[in-house]
Amino acid sequence: MVRKFIDCRDFPCxxxxxxxxxxxxxSELIEAAVQHAIAVHGHRDTPELRAQMIQASKMERRRAA
Structure with missing residues (x-):
């Protein structure tokens, strides 16, 4: 299974x-990222924030064995 991720370094801060x-x-990724944005960065939970998180999500690259 390929995992998705969001890297906070991709956002100016x-x-x-x-x-x-x-x-x-x-859904699990966006919920965790939104909770991080609220708790650590002082954002509000808005549809715009969630859309930004979805846009910023990436697929994990698998390492060669």
């Missing part, structure tokens, strides 16, 4: 947050 969040499903 003065605090230089280096958190990366991984999940198996998009």
């Amino acid at each position: 003065e605090m230089r947050c280096s958190v990366a969040i991984f999940a198996d499903t998009e």
